[in-house]
Amino acid sequence: MLSSIDTFIKRESSAGILLIVVTIIALLLQNSGLSEFYNQFLHTHVEIRFGQLQIAKPLLLWVNDGLMAVFFFLIGLEVKREVIEGHLSSLKQVTLPGIAALGGMVVPALVFIFFNHDDSFATRGWAIPTATDIAFALGVLSLLGNKVPVSLKAFLLALAIFDDLGAIIIIALFYTSDLSMISIIIASVALAVLFVLNRLKVVSKAAYILVGIILWVSVLKSGVHATLAGVALALMIPFRSVDSDGKTFSLSKEMEHSLHYWVAFMILPLFAFVNAGVNLRGISLNEMLNPVPVGIMLGLFIGKQLGVFASCWVAIKAGFASLPSGSNWQQLYGISILTGIGFTMSLFVDSLAYNDTEIYHYADKLAVLIGSFASGAAGYLILKFSKSGSASTAENSKTSG
Numbered sequence: 249m250l251s252s253i254d255t256f257i258k259r260e261s262s263a264g265i266l267l268i269v270v271t272i273i274a275l276l277l278q279n280s281g282l283s284e285f286y287n288q289f290l291h292t293h294v295e296i297r298f299g300q301l302q303i304a305k306p307l308l309l310w311v312n313d314g315l316m317a318v319f320f321f322l323i324g325l326e327v328k329r330e331v332i333e334g335h336l337s338s339l340k341q342v343t344l345p346g347i348a349a350l351g352g353m354v355v356p357a358l359v360f361i362f363f364n365h366d367d368s369f370a371t372r373g374w375a376i377p378t379a380t381d382i383a384f385a386l387g388v389l390s391l392l393g394n395k396v397p398v399s400l401k402a403f404l405l406a407l408a409i410f411d412d413l414g415a416i417i418i419i420a421l422f423y424t425s426d427l428s429m430i431s432i433i434i435a436s437v438a439l440a441v442l443f444v445l446n447r448l449k450v451v452s453k454a455a456y457i458l459v460g461i462i463l464w465v466s467v468l469k470s471g472v473h474a475t476l477a478g479v480a481l482a483l484m485i486p487f488r489s490v491d492s493d494g495k496t497f498s499l500s501k502e503m504e505h506s507l508h509y510w511v512a513f514m515i516l517p518l519f520a521f522v523n524a525g526v527n528l529r530g531i532s533l534n535e536m537l538n539p540v541p542v543g544i545m546l547g548l549f550i551g552k553q554l555g556v557f558a559s560c561w562v563a564i565k566a567g568f569a570s571l572p573s574g575s576n577w578q579q580l581y582g583i584s585i586l587t588g589i590g591f592t593m594s595l596f597v598d599s600l601a602y603n604d605t606e607i608y609h610y611a612d613k614l615a616v617l618i619g620s621f622a623s624g625a626a627g628y629l630i631l632k633f634s635k636s637g638s639a640s641t642a643e644n645s646k647t648s649g
Contacts, residue, residue, distance in 0.1 A: 262387075262390075262512075262513075263383040263387070263512035263513060263516060263517075264381075264383040264384045264385070264386055264387020264388070264390070265387045265390070266512075266513060266517050267381075267383060267384055267387070267516060267517060267520050267591065267592065268384070268387065270517045270520045270521045270524070271520050271521075271524040271591075271617070273521065274286070274520065274521050274522075274523075274524045274525035275524065275525060275526060275528070277525060278525035278526060278527050278528075279527065279528050279529060283527070286525055289307065289522075290306065290307060290308045290522050290525075291306040291307065291308065292306060292307040293305075293306060293307075294306070294307055294310050301465070303465070303468070307522070308522050308523075311518055311519055311522050311523075312519070312522075312523070312596065312599055313468060313473075313474045313475070314464075314474070315515045315518065315519065316475050316478075316515070316519060316596060317464055317474050317475045317477055317478040318478060318507070318510075318511065318515055319475070319478070319511050319515050319516065319519075320416065320475040320476070320478035320479050320482075321460075321478030321479065321481055321482050321507070322478075322482075322504060322507050322508065322511050323412045323416070323478075323479065323482070324478060324479040324480075324481070324482025324483055325482045325485065325500050325501075325503060325504040325507075326409065326412075326504060327409055327412065327413060327482075328482060328483065328485075328487060328500060329487070329500065329501060329504065330406070330409055332487055341406065342406070343563065343568055343569045344403065344560060344563060344564075344568075344569035344570075344572070345403055345406035345407040345409075345410055346406075346410055347559045347560070347562075347563045347568070347569070348403075348407050348410075348556045348559050348560050348563075348584075349407045349410030349411050349414065349556075350410075350414075350559065351555035351556055351558060351559025351560075352378070352380070352407070352411065352552050352555040352556040352559070352584075352587050353378040353411070353414050353555070354555060355551045355552070355554050355555030355558070356377035356378050356547035356548065356551030356552050356555060357374045357375065357377070357378055357547070357551075358551070359377065359543060359546050359547040359550060359551035360373065360374050360376065360377055360543035360544065360546075360547045360551070361374050361543075362543070363539040363540075363542050363543035363546070364539045364540060364543050367539065369607075370539060370540050370543075372601040372602065373540060373543070373544070373597075373598060373601040373602060373612065374601075375415075375418045375422065375423075375597050375601065376544050376547070376590070376594050376597050376598050376601060376612070376616065377543070377544050377546075377547025377548045377551055377552065377588075377590060377594065377619065378411075378414065378415075378418070378547075378552075378590075378597075379411060379415055379590045379593030379594045379596075379597060380407070380408050380411045380552070380587045380588075380589060380590065380593065381589050381590060381591035381592050381593050381594070381620070382404075382405070382408035382411075382412075383512065383516060383592075384589045384591045384592070384620065384624065385404060385408070385586045385587065385589045385624075385627075386401075386404070388586060388589070388624045388627060388628050389401060389404070389586070389631075391628065392628065392631055392632060395631060395632065395634075396579065396582075396583075396631055397572065397573070397574040397575050397579070398574075399572035399573045399574055399575055400572050400575050400579055400580070400583050402572070403572045403583065404583055404586065404587070407556070407587065408587075411587075411593075412593075415593060415597070416476065416479050418597070419473050419475065419476060419597075419600065420472070420473075420476055423473055423597075423600040423601065424471055424472045424473065427470060427471040427472070428469055428470050428471055431466045431467070431469040431470035431471075432466075432470045432472075434462070434466040435463055435466040435467050435470055435472075435477070438459055438460075438462045438463040438466060439463065439480060439484070441459050442456065442459050442460070442463070442480075442481065442484035443484060445459070445484070446484050446485070446486055449486060449489055449490070450486075451486065451489045451491065451499050453499070453503065456481065456484070456485060460477070460481040463477045463480065463481060464477040464478070464481075467480075473600065482500075485499055485500045485503060486498075486499050486500060487499075487500045487501075516592055519592055519595075519596070520591070520592055520595075523592075523595045523596070523599065523613070524595065524613070524617065526610045526613045526614045526617065527609075527610050528610075528614070530609050530610065531609060531610055531611050531614055535608070535609055535611040536611050536614070536615070538608065538611055540608055540611070540612050540615070541608065541611040541612055541614065541615035542615070544594070544598075544612060544615035544616055544619055545615045545618050545619040545622075546619075547619070548588040548589075548590050548594065548616070548619030548620060548622075548623055549585075549588050549619045549622045549623050549626070551588075552584070552585075552587045552588035552590075552623065553581070553584045553585040553587070553588055553623070556583075556584040556587050557580065557581050557584035560580060560584070561577075576634070576635065578630065578634040578635065579631060579634045581630060582627050582628075582630035582631035582634060583627070583631070584627075585623055585626050585627035585630060586623060586624065586627035586628075586631075587623070588619060588620065588622070588623030588627075589620045589623050589624050589627075590616055590619065590620050590623075591616065591617070591620045594616045594619075594620070595613060595616055598612055598613060598616060
């Protein structure tokens with residue numbers, strides 16, 4: 249288990265560092281003489297036509313609706329694996345990160361709503377500060393080396409999985425447009441076909457991918473956000489199968505492994521590149537003091553850490569859970585602050601909430617970057633100067649007993 253966590257963290261932290269580099273490049277391009285070239289790139293027209301079926305979008309939306317569906321497909325595969333045999337496979341493993349994730353979604357949302365409750369359009373962004381960018385958070389953890397115990401890293405991974413589940417539910421329930429019944433029927437048929445393939449123990453990747461593409465197109469045309477097609481497809485991929493030689497293998501794990509590097513080192517960096525290019529020249533202090541950016545910044549930096557840490561404190565003191573082994577309250581607080589790194593997920597929800605409009609003149613996206621940066625810096629400093637968790641072992645045992 250420790251080897252698996254270490255491998256995952258090294259891979260994700262490298263991706264997190266790449267995200268930081270790509271974000272800086274996007275900001276430089278948008279705020280330099282190359283801004284026109286950058287914006288032309290974002291709005292490059294890409295069209296696919298098959299008879300009467302046509303999908304025509306700017307490159308920005310192909311990334312947000314298409315490539316991010318692959319990202320959510322990977323999330324679905326990871327969640328399935330964790331539930332069956334990973335960090336979410338037992339009640340003991342689920343309790344603390346599950347409670348923490350719930351608090352980490354509710355409190356930031358309340359903070360945002362507090363500042364924006366009197367504006368119905370602005371309140372569409374209530375879910376923006378509820379997300380956690382696991383790659384970015386682990387990128388910060390990687391800078392700390394062995395300073396953070398493995399148990400806390402596992403806690404953060406499990407919490408991030410619950411955060412991703414929460415994001416999936418939020419997108420499905422709150423960010424859909426006018427529904428097309430014909431497209432929904434086609435999507436339902438595609439899902440039924442995938443279910444049959446699963447029950448018949450079909451292990452052909454091509455079969456699942458082909459039906460998955462039909463599912464994605466129909467969901468895209470239905471009014472439900474297309475990324476949910478990726479999650480639905482992941483749930484239909486067989487987890488345990490037997491090949492022609494009688495050997496047991498996992499098609500789900502195989503696809504997860506082959507996709508991980510593509511998502512971590514191409515899809516997410518490309519998403520950051522096209523979404524993080526905030527035009528700083530057009531943002532004034534008054535715009536940053538607008539209730540929307542204020543709600544996002546405080547939701548990420550204050551709401552996330554307060555929601556996660558307070559939920560953990562209540563759960564541990566009430567005896568429902570215990571501190572991760574070898575850690576102390578200060579280290580747990582540092583991890584709680586790191587969950588305020590929303591970055592790619594927050595930018596994604598922002599694009600859904602405000603339909604990629606520039607009504608807030610990029611102040612909303614800049615607020616995501618500021619809130620995420622503040623959370624990353626503060627969490628790093630808290631963990632950097634925290635004492636060893638060994639001193640809290642006795643208290644932890646006493647509390648859990």
